[in-house]
Amino acid sequence: MTRKLSDFPLYPLLLAAYFPLYLMSADLGMTNLVDVVRPLAVCVVLALAATWALGRVLRDVHRAALWVAMAFIVIFDFRLLQQMIDGALSFWIKELPGIYALAAMVVVALLIGWRARPGANVTRIANVIVAVMVAFPAVSLAQRALVVNTAVAGGQQSAGQTDAAFDAVKDGGERPDIVHIVLDGYSRGDVLARYYGFDNSAFLDGLKGMGFAVADRATSPFSQTLQSMTSIFTASDLDGVGGDRTGAELRDALRDRLKHNPVMGTLDRLGYQTAALDIRYDPVRMDQLDRLLDRHPLSNFEVTGLRQTVFYPIALKLGLREASVPPETFTKPYERELTGPYFLYMHMLTPHPPFDITRNGEVLPPEGGFWSMNDGSHYTKHQPEREESYRRGYVEKLVYTNDGILSLVRRVIGEAKRPTIVIVHGDHGGGKHFDHDSAEQSCMGERFAPLLAVYSSDGRLQQALPPDINLTNLYRVVFNTYFGTDMPMLPSRSVFIGWKRPEQRRVITPEEIARSCGGS
Template sequence: MKNIRYYLHALLFSFSAPIAAYMMSMNIKTHAPPNSLWGAVTFCIFFCLVSVLITFVLTRDHLSSGMIASFATLGILYTRDLFMLLITIILTASVVLSILRRKLDLSPSYMLMNILSIGFAVYFGGSYILFIHSAPWDMDVSMAESIRVTTPFPYTHKPDIYYIILDAYGGDKMLQKLHEFDNSGFISALEERGFVVIQEGKSNYTRTIHSVGSSLNMQYLDSVDRIMSESYLWWPLTGTFANNETRKFLESQGYHTANIASGWSFTSLKDADFYSQPYPLFLNEFERFFVQNTNLSMLGFMGKYGVSIPSYDSHRKTVLYEFQQLGQIATLMSPKFVFVHIVSPHPPFVFDAEGNPIDPDYQFTIADNRYLITPPAKYEKGYLDQVSFVNDQILQAVDAILANSATPPIIILQGDHGPGNFLDAASESPPCFYERYSILNALLLPGIQATIVPQDLTPVNTFRMIFNLYFSANLEFLPNHQYFSTPEAVHYFSDVSDRIDDSCIFPSN
């Protein structure tokens, strides 16, 4: 055990690498929960142990193998800026010690690295613990009213229910008015298949986390606003997806839940009765960030061997996998509630209109930022091409679902919000709100006349209507509202319902 002193610094540096990366990134702290980094911590410790084993076999020297393992850890598992800072401190201190000792002897370096690694681990470990204790972990968005089935289910077989979110898919009238894009062919194809299409579909929120969290829970997120109005964190709302009111009610009625991984942890329900993902090892938000921002990015080739290394290619594969799996899910045991979130036509724009692959000219991200994709005309073309691609894919998926369903299913195709070419998320005075709040909202409701569906239906009332129509639930419709929030206070909502139809000016930059 006395030789542990030669390896302590390597172990502590490897343990601290993911924690330091997490605590130093405001963006990743916003989106990824603190417990999402423990897989990366385990990997880093394993990497360190393997490095120690290999170097000791080669050198047969504890001091050398410990030092090499530490430098390998710092060089591969740390961001470049942090790596350069630590190496500078280590080398400078080693040289100073050597001068003071009047001879070049690097043997005390392991003691210096032990001291530095302990301080490093204490600082970032302490910051991590404080962050955990100060964060709002549990958000209660349960409905104020309970769902009561007042009459027996009126049909012989309960229909499967598909809730398919096409991220950032805007309404056809908005696409025509603002972007001169004729989407009438797609809308007609849906109507030919029996869908009711809301002519001026509107979202209730501008972000997926709020829009889908609200629709799945059939209510506005007033409790989130009340508790987290000054918070920038997204991840505490994870439970609004995993334990949503729609899922709980349907499971109480004998439904199984099915989900296909979206590449976004919020909408990837791993505890579903049926869960499918395109990669055997599907990295979470933090793990993708960690790979992208360290020299682990050299492992891009691992995408060919079942690891979802963050890239435009892996994103393409995920989107295509979701479309392809929709038809296969229809063959599973019924009744089932299928929730699928497809991050398209939302950026990144990785398909042209014919479905050919495209790689954007910036580092991989799924952020929707008109300042990232410039000029605005470039965003517009990329978005509209991807809409054309999605149209073809979703029609094929719908046809496969219908062909493989023993009982006519309920299918909801819904945008969570519109595109973001006109949106400045940091300002309540963007070029216009109309584009962002306009959504595709199409519903296939077997046995229900189209005239029963309100043409002002918004996502928050979607499942209230369905449960009333098919389960006699007698839920009241909520008034339609549109809420906006800035990134700095992402859960502090302003009601902008009276501004969503204001005239728009195409952004100049």
């Protein structure tokens, strides 16, 4: 047994901690910092238990630590190691099948573990090296944690004037139930025809046949989900939100502003029961509402972490798959669980990647072999074959979604016993011709042209809907029509946001949105 703390092999524990810390530090502010705590604790405890148990078996804690460290490297860094192997062998073979890459890694690890006899000196060196590795993401997260509160405060600086407009709400008359459905990345009909070669008229006609009005010239306020949904639920252009914050700190402020938005807050004050369907995307996960329906047992960050490990491709090979939007999302009558008046928010990752389901509902391994929400250039890499893969997967998931949505809204409308509003829209358009960090390489006519269809049982919302509405004004129209406010419409404005640097904003002109991008 080792007698000095410096001789104890801490590096397997540190390696185990590095994985969740690195993932969170690379998260760019899309997830709550607190979500790293549980997976961090689990990883460290597992590494400690494995080192202790194997040390008892081998009667050599230093050798046991090496075995555990290599096991964690294979488990957590399989994807990175496979990319390195593919790069080294690219001259001879385009891509090595994952099973062969994994077998090679396991064989190398076993040979090292079998032959190596590390001692206290190797342990000390490994402890220092891995501690330095862990320090980088740990310090980055600590700095972010120190400024979270001030970032949130910055996000609230611009709230007063917009929120005050909602104070004029009149609590009179019968308050309609509201079902708000967001189909992430769902483009307008004209965009689908032009850039995806898909005729969506059957779906749109189906909605119109149930009484929906479709805004065939609707535009998105922002190119990214977080900003678009924050703009919609604050009925504002977000100028001033986050102050001079940048990067993850700005996203922290935006997420806080979205969770404490005036639309949901006002409906709560009016006596609405508020609810949201749980979603595998933290920026729009509304766990602050009265009810979070079908709550997931694992956090989104934990699921993301699991999908980065070696276990996920193995699960895919074994056929253990679940669609990002399973069929029960459309068939389960969530609205029946609520008492009116209610507000139900359903944000679905469709037709947005991952492209993991066919139009007939058959669950597939996602394109590329891994569950991934990569959109736009993060998916296509501006390669024609990947753009075609995007188009094909997008259309398949869209057709599947169309059938589900028509069934869902038909049930809601058909069973409604009270005045009802149903809103169906995309937060932005698709990403086949979209570059997350370059407005010049993006097709604005695709990205800023979302689906928008609205229904109300009395027909007033359909009549009030401008065909060229910018989604920023959506709840201004709703509240002016049903809750006695007199909020003016904001100028229609669409803003491109950088992914790596969300503080970078560029206003996109109507001419850029109308301009053709050179075919489908």
